[in-house]
Amino acid sequence: MSQSKKCLLIIDMQYDFINGSLKVDEAEQIIPSIRNLINSEQMKFDLIVFTKDDHPRDHISFASNHRDKKPFSEYTYTSESNDNNNFKSLLWPDHCVVGTKGNEIHEDLLKEITDNKINGVETLVVEKGTQSNREFFSCFDDVLNEEHTDLERTLKSKNIQDVYICGLAYDYCVYNSALSSSTLGFKTFIIDNMCKKIDKNWELDNNNIEKITL
Numbered sequence: 001m002s003q004s005k006k007c008l009l010i011i012d013m014q015y016d017f018i019n020g021s022l023k024v025d026e027a028e029q030i031i032p033s034i035r036n037l038i039n040s041e042q043m044k045f046d047l048i049v050f051t052k053d054d055h056p057r058d059h060i061s062f063a064s065n066h067r068d069k070k071p072f073s074e075y076t077y078t079s080e081s082n083d084n085n086n087f088k089s090l091l092w093p094d095h096c097v098v099g100t101k102g103n104e105i106h107e108d109l110l111k112e113i114t115d116n117k118i119n120g121v122e123t124l125v126v127e128k129g130t131q132s133n134r135e136f137f138s139c140f141d142d143v144l145n146e147e148h149t150d151l152e153r154t155l156k157s158k159n160i161q162d163v164y165i166c167g168l169a170y171d172y173c174v175y176n177s178a179l180s181s182s183t184l185g186f187k188t189f190i191i192d193n194m195c196k197k198i199d200k201n202w203e204l205d206n207n208n209i210e211k212i213t214l
């Protein structure tokens, strides 16, 4: 029997989340362990995906694009086609704007990639939140589950069954990517020691997602 194929999702390791406008505490600390993981001989992945928050300046998730709203104030996204489809979240400081330094993935991780490979393993970059009017936490779907990236199709076309997830921020984009992954039928693992969260009181509590330490 062939072994199940494994993918690593490295979520949003971009400067704005590491030391920029939406800095996640202690984010820098996980960079060396993620580097070790992508170079590991024991844990060979079949695909390594880097995700990026990739916003235009007028992105709906920026408080600056709403009258009288401050960063970290509450905001509810509502579907244009279905009033009952809502998602309550927060507005953010401007972050990961296309063309800015804050949008770039940390160089310590990027320099591991040569010719779209890391030690022979194919890598790819998935961008999310590219449309002005759509907020994405998951790298598969927007928060209203109406728009989708190509990632599901890509993983299924490569016969990936197991998805391992690390990066930033644990309680937003990592967690929501894991939720989508498990809903889409992938066996889903969060690498607990390679994630950092925004809300210190948040804890992962989901039976369909396995929390592991590597």
Ligand SMILES: [Zn+2]
Binding pocket: 053, 055, 061, 095, 096, 129
């Ligand atoms: Zn964002």
